[in-house]
Amino acid sequence: MAGASITVAETPLVRYLLRRADDALILGHRLSEWCGKAPMMEEEMALANMGLDLIGQARSLYTYAGEVEAAGRDEDAYAYLRDVRGYGNLLLVEQPNGDFAATMVRQLFYSAFIDPYWRALMGSSDATLAAIAAKAEKESAYHVRHSAEWVIRLGDGTPESHRRAQEALDGLWAFTGEMFETDAGERSLIAEGIVPDPEALRAVWLESVAKVVAQAGLTLPQNAWMQKGGRSGEHSEHLGHLLSDLQYMQRAFPGATW
Amino acid sequence: MSAALHDSEALRGEVWRVAGAVTDPEIPVLSIADLGVLRDVAIVDGRVEVAITPTYSGCPAMNMIALEIELALEKAGIGPVTVKTVLSPAWTTEWMTEDGRRKLREYGIAPPAKGGGRRALFGEDQVACPQCGSTSTAELAPFGSTSCKSLWQCKTCREPFDYFKCH
Numbered sequence: 001m002a003g004a005s006i007t008v009a010e011t012p013l014v015r016y017l018l019r020r021a022d023d024a025l026i027l028g029h030r031l032s033e034w035c036g037k038a039p040m041m042e043e044e045m046a047l048a049n050m051g052l053d054l055i056g057q058a059r060s061l062y063t064y065a066g067e068v069e070a071a072g073r074d075e076d077a078y079a080y081l082r083d084v085r086g087y088g089n090l091l092l093v094e095q096p097n098g099d100f101a102a103t104m105v106r107q108l109f110y111s112a113f114i115d116p117y118w119r120a121l122m123g124s125s126d127a128t129l130a131a132i133a134a135k136a137e138k139e140s141a142y143h144v145r146h147s148a149e150w151v152i153r154l155g156d157g158t159p160e161s162h163r164r165a166q167e168a169l170d171g172l173w174a175f176t177g178e179m180f181e182t183d184a185g186e187r188s189l190i191a192e193g194i195v196p197d198p199e200a201l202r203a204v205w206l207e208s209v210a211k212v213v214a215q216a217g218l219t220l221p222q223n224a225w226m227q228k229g230g231r232s233g234e235h236s237e238h239l240g241h242l243l244s245d246l247q248y249m250q251r252a253f254p255g256a257t258w
Numbered sequence: 259m260s261a262a263l264h265d266s267e268a269l270r271g272e273v274w275r276v277a278g279a280v281t282d283p284e285i286p287v288l289s290i291a292d293l294g295v296l297r298d299v300a301i302v303d304g305r306v307e308v309a310i311t312p313t314y315s316g317c318p319a320m321n322m323i324a325l326e327i328e329l330a331l332e333k334a335g336i337g338p339v340t341v342k343t344v345l346s347p348a349w350t351t352e353w354m355t356e357d358g359r360r361k362l363r364e365y366g367i368a369p370p371a372k373g374g375g376r377r378a379l380f381g382e383d384q385v386a387c388p389q390c391g392s393t394s395t396a397e398l399a400p401f402g403s404t405s406c407k408s409l410w411q412c413k414t415c416r417e418p419f420d421y422f423k424c425h
């Protein structure tokens with residue numbers, strides 16, 4: 001019965017693929033929400049382009065998850081037919097767009113992590129994962145540069161843009177710790193050389209974010225407390241609203257095609 | 259060489275020619291052979307298998323290209339055909355042929371900087387204007403009309419132009 005939620009038989013690799021795909025899909029969807037509302041024409045195109053990159057990465061990962069799970073599911077089944085609790089994305093990427101500063105800070109936090117992460121994943125013993133990473137790495141490099149430029153411009157701009165950029169940094173900081181988290185399943189993949197250890201990228205991430213923040217004349221938040229739960233399906237209320245929008249057609253008209 | 263093997267080699271060549279001539283729907287002057295998107299042609303049990311690789315993760319043109327390949331081969335009386343997507347090795351702008359780069363320039367799009375590697379991604383300060391050849395150019399917007407392009411302007415002839423970004 002199409003339209004009803006699916007339950008995925010999650011092996012460590014399938015769970016891993018879905019989590020990473022969910023990160024890309026949800027952030028890509030968030031960026032797509034800027035369509036028609038961006039502060040200027042160039043940004044309209046930049047946000048849509050970055051969103052398209054992310055959704056493309058999600059498609060590759062979901063498609064591969066379908067092959068690994070071998071239950072006859074395609075990318076659409078994972079994207080449209082899983083409930084909120086089945087999603088394993090980072091809380092960071094489901095945070096609402098807020099103002100332009102919040103969107104760019106969120107993008108910088110994520111991109112500065114995922115860019116070296118994809119690069120590390122290119123060394124995976126899994127040829128498909130290595131290939132997906134090789135493509136995504138070139139895309140994320142542009143995302144880091146673009147979001148960094150904006151954070152610097154906003155931080156180093158007017159008192160108003162500076163205030164908003166600082167608020168975005170402070171507000172989103174608590175969602176960054178989750179990027180470095182792993183569970184037993186992922187650690188088994190790390191031990192096998194299939195995926196890199198995100199913890200090993202913490203210093204690189206912090207260094208690139210700190211550099212941008214300093215150049216922007218902003219202050220790096222110091223609070224150590226981190227919000228977690230996204231990886232295990234415990235989401236903020238924002239994801240439910242996002243999914244009701246993203247999944248509406250397939251839920252209302254199961255199996256609809258055009 | 260057996261006649262059957264000879265025939266299958268000839269068929270492979272014909273498929274390369276016909277499928278390779280399919281153009282990118284977003285940049286119609288470039289064929290998928292020019293782009294390096296066409297990766298392999300195999301004849302398996304009488305079936306033609308064409309392998310293509312996406313340029314970008316989110317490239318919306320891939321489905322269209324696959325369909326165009328099937329149509330072109332059918333028109334040439336070749337079939338049955340399967341078009342499959344391969345991800346490895348990952349496509350790079352380095353695979354674009356010299357002929358493709360020339361066509362791109364003539365079409366008004368500056369071809370990707372040569373040299374490969376990660377540094378080339380951000381080494382676009384020497385992008386030559388496809389209209390007048392001047393290297394006195396500046397980036398207007400890092401993301402252009404499609405995901406593979408950024409928007410530039412020539413300071414010499416004042417014309418804006420697209421730059422095919424390095425990937």
Ligand SMILES: [Zn+2]
Nearest residue numbers: 387390412415
């Ligand atoms: Zn010029």
